[in-house]
Amino acid sequence: MDRRRFITTLLATCLLPSTRALANPLTPFTLKEDDESASFVIELEGNNEHKVFTLDNPPRVVIDLPQVTRIAPSTAPKQHAGIVKDVRTGHRDGGIRIVLDLKTLKQPKTHIRQLDANRSQLIVSINDPDPLMAAVTAEAKSHNAPRKAIIEIDAGHGGKDPGCISADDHYEKYVAMGVADYLKERLDKDDRFEPSLTRDSDIFIPLHERVLMARNHHADLFMSIHADAAPSTSASGASVYILSQHGASSAMARWLAESQNSADRYASTRDSEIYSDDPDVQSVLIDLSMRGTDVASQKLAQTTLSNLGDVTHLHNDRINKAAFAVLKSPDIPSMLVETGFMSNRGDCQRLLRNAHQQQLAEALHQSVADFFEKNPLPA
Ligand SMILES: [Zn+2]
Numbered sequence: 329m330d331r332r333r334f335i336t337t338l339l340a341t342c343l344l345p346s347t348r349a350l351a352n353p354l355t356p357f358t359l360k361e362d363d364e365s366a367s368f369v370i371e372l373e374g375n376n377e378h379k380v381f382t383l384d385n386p387p388r389v390v391i392d393l394p395q396v397t398r399i400a401p402s403t404a405p406k407q408h409a410g411i412v413k414d415v416r417t418g419h420r421d422g423g424i425r426i427v428l429d430l431k432t433l434k435q436p437k438t439h440i441r442q443l444d445a446n447r448s449q450l451i452v453s454i455n456d457p458d459p460l461m462a463a464v465t466a467e468a469k470s471h472n473a474p475r476k477a478i479i480e481i482d483a484g485h486g487g488k489d490p491g492c493i494s495a496d497d498h499y500e501k502y503v504a505m506g507v508a509d510y511l512k513e514r515l516d517k518d519d520r521f522e523p524s525l526t527r528d529s530d531i532f533i534p535l536h537e538r539v540l541m542a543r544n545h546h547a548d549l550f551m552s553i554h555a556d557a558a559p560s561t562s563a564s565g566a567s568v569y570i571l572s573q574h575g576a577s578s579a580m581a582r583w584l585a586e587s588q589n590s591a592d593r594y595a596s597t598r599d600s601e602i603y604s605d606d607p608d609v610q611s612v613l614i615d616l617s618m619r620g621t622d623v624a625s626q627k628l629a630q631t632t633l634s635n636l637g638d639v640t641h642l643h644n645d646r647i648n649k650a651a652f653a654v655l656k657s658p659d660i661p662s663m664l665v666e667t668g669f670m671s672n673r674g675d676c677q678r679l680l681r682n683a684h685q686q687q688l689a690e691a692l693h694q695s696v697a698d699f700f701e702k703n704p705l706p707a
Contacts, residue, residue, distance in 0.1 A: 361410030387433035394423035480547035483508035487532030492557035510689030565643035624661035
């Protein structure tokens with residue numbers, strides 16, 4: 329029985345080269361480590377060419393992936409509590425190089441595990457007697473123990489994208505962050521859940537990157553928090569949206585989807601280079617497996633609508649459907665919550681209050697709990 333406690337850190341995501349990027353633009357890699365050993369795993373699509381070797385002074389394991397050419401910025405804090413002191417990534421001979429700085433030099437073992445015809449995992453184990461067994465044991469463990477549901481909380485907009493702006497100049501991005509923070513705080517204290525924020529400060533993140541963050545965190549649920557605006561200042565109340573694959577359910581939904589999706593107009597050229605409009609890239613995000621997720625998203629939205637109704641007026645009491653880019657996760661039940669209207673004076677005043685943001689967070693926490701109570705994670 330392996331009693332070591334592994335610490336998993338999501339380190340970064342890698343972009344595969346252009347020929348493969350169309351099939352799978354983002355590949356997560358993980359590092360599990362303890363005081364004596366470490367296991368580095370990266371998922372590769374197509375060509376899994378690699379070279380792994382050690383260098384001394386300082387002691388390090390070098391992993392060269394000549395077919396992987398681009399790296400997206402790391403989104404998770406680095407927490408190295410084991411034998412790995414640091415992880416560095418960089419470009420090398422047209423590919424990428426990942427360097428694991430070690431406390432003392434240990435010999436790595438590599439193993440390729442074929443996931444399907446096109447995808448494989450490169451497992452680099454350091455000081456582990458049997459890399460395959462270690463990976464298998466870790467996987468078996470994660471299947472046996474009841475695990476926490478990973479909740480990706482997405483505070484809408486941020487940085488150069490303010491979101492909707494009220495008549496008296498209040499920004500949606502701050503309301504969204506406020507509610508998201510309170511929700512994260514509550515879920516952190518609930519041992520059934522492991523929350524993760526797409527942003528925890530006032531920074532700009534392109535929409536597609538938010539979706540990919542949820543994927544890379546292996547989120548079980550994705551919740552995007554917003555406050556909307558309407559051409560009419562009388563429109564008020566909260567609404568809940570899930571993705572429509574067949575167009576928006578109403579004119580209002582269509583209008584909103586257009587305005588929320590336009591957040592990506594703030595993306596720099598570099599961002600849009602990564603998140604190309606290429607339909608092949610999009611099809612990775614909008615996969616057929618969404619059909620199964622659609623039902624789960626409906627259940628989630630229904631519960632949320634009912635819980636929100638306890639703390640705020642509802643704009644309408646049905647689930648809205650719109651083609652929000654941020655909801656296009658292939659395999660994660662996803663929902664976008666409009667907490668109220670920035671364009672409505674009464675709503676906006678309430679939304680700016682901490683006490684109301686806390687109430688909204690409480691309703692969303694309850695909704696997450698209700699959802700997983702009725703739809704437990706597979707054992
Ligand atoms: Zn918004």
